[in-house]
Amino acid sequence: MTLFEEWRDLIENQTEDTFPEFWKEYSEAETKIYSDILDRPEEKMTGTLGELAEKYQVRPVIFMGFLDGVDSSLKKSNDFENFDENSQVEVEIEPEKLFYNMLAADAEYLYGLPQWETILGEEKMAQIAKEYKRSKTIVKGKKIGRNEPCPCGSGKKYKHCCGKTASRN
Template identity: 65%
Template sequence: MSLFEEWQDLIGNQTDESFPKFWENYSSTEKKIYSSILEHPTKKVCGSFEELVAKYDADPVIFMGFLDGIQSSLKKEQPIEKTDKSSQIELDIDLEKLYFNMLAADADYLYGLPQWETILSAEKREEITRNYKRSKTVIKEKTPGRNDLCPCGSGKKYKKCCGK
């Protein structure tokens, strides 16, 4: 079984009883890794999977979960489905995207890390927060009136086309 499959198995088989312990382990590991990464925000995280697991003192399956979670914040995604213990990992993180994704995950324990204050200005963090909130706003499109042109592009009135 691959590390990614082990991660999928671990996350998929949580019960109400096992989840709190799992979540404590996962979130504390994730916080430790992000704190370390954000201490040196311009430095790319590179090394073999095993080296990074040792560097961050993480369980290999939990570290795979971290890699799964950070994928959408990378400038170039990693092929984590094929990752094994000897795979080379290079994380080139888009920090603004990472902050946005932490907001989207409602991970206040991550977007509240003090390192963010030196990485992104208060104004930039507020702007990203506004953009995040705007992204959640649903805007209902105006439905066409009977005599409006049909939105399908036929050139006919809505009542004679799709509105029949």
């Protein structure tokens, strides 16, 4: 079983009883790793998965979870699905994308880290937060009247074309 499969298995098999302890372990590890990365955002984190897990004093499967979570915020994606403890890891973040993704994950304990003010500044953080909120806003399209031409381009009135099927649903 790869570490990625072990990570997925660990997540999927949490119960109400085991989740609090798992979450405490994971979120503390994640906070520690991100704090270190954000202290030096321009540096690339490299090493084997096992070495990096040891550096941050976390289980390799927990470090695999961090890698799974950060992957969409990296300059270059890794093939984490086949990783084991000897696999080479390269983590180089895109700060703006990472901040946005932390907002999307509702991870206040991560997007609230003090290093963000130094890296992005309050104005940029507010702009990214605004972009994130805007992406969640649903905008309804213009309602088509029954007697208007059908938007499919058939030349028929909406009520005699696509509106006929829509009224049946």
